[in-house]
Amino acid sequence: MTQTTKGQNSECCGGKRILLYACSGGSNVGEIADRAARELTKQGQGVMFCLAGIGAGIDGMVQTAKDADMNVLIDGCPMDCAKKVFDRAGIGKYIQIKVTDLGIEKAKGVRPTDEQVAVVVVKVKKKLQES
């Protein structure tokens, strides 16, 4: 057996294992999903992670999602893209929030408001408390 060490010491092993994924689609609700995930990360509710990496099948990212305590999927609309990405990857440990279920209409070329982002943030926090 040989043992080697590469790199340097720094902070390690944070306790939080809630991962946040947004569909980040091109419409207003996709942007709201994205901004909500970033805001929740800022508030310490979890850590935003890359949905594209799961879709691409990057094994470290897929394993990260499988080993998380919970994955929170924020989909913008009933296309359920984030949920479908997880289902295809065979990752069942998730809760899903859909922006259009919260009284926000999907539209192109419409700028989201801070209030709409806040609605999603509150909903995710509530879901996390219930889970």
Place this chain on the structure above:
Amino acid sequence: MKIQILGTGCPKCSKLTENAEAAAKALGTEYTIEKVTDINEIMSFGVMMTPALAVNGKVKAVGKVPGVEEIKKLLGGQ
């Protein structure tokens, strides 16, 4: 077999190294253990929670310290 422990050096990383070594020894297989502590290199595996375990370059466990028996299964799957 190449075993890599991804983590920046906390007690959990040490425990994972210890368990991985015990598992590899129990399997009686030839192995090397490398500790990867550089955060950029860790992230290049797609890992954002540490410690993590990679075997022959494939990530097998993330953000937790599996026991020896569980690691034996992960190593045996190679």
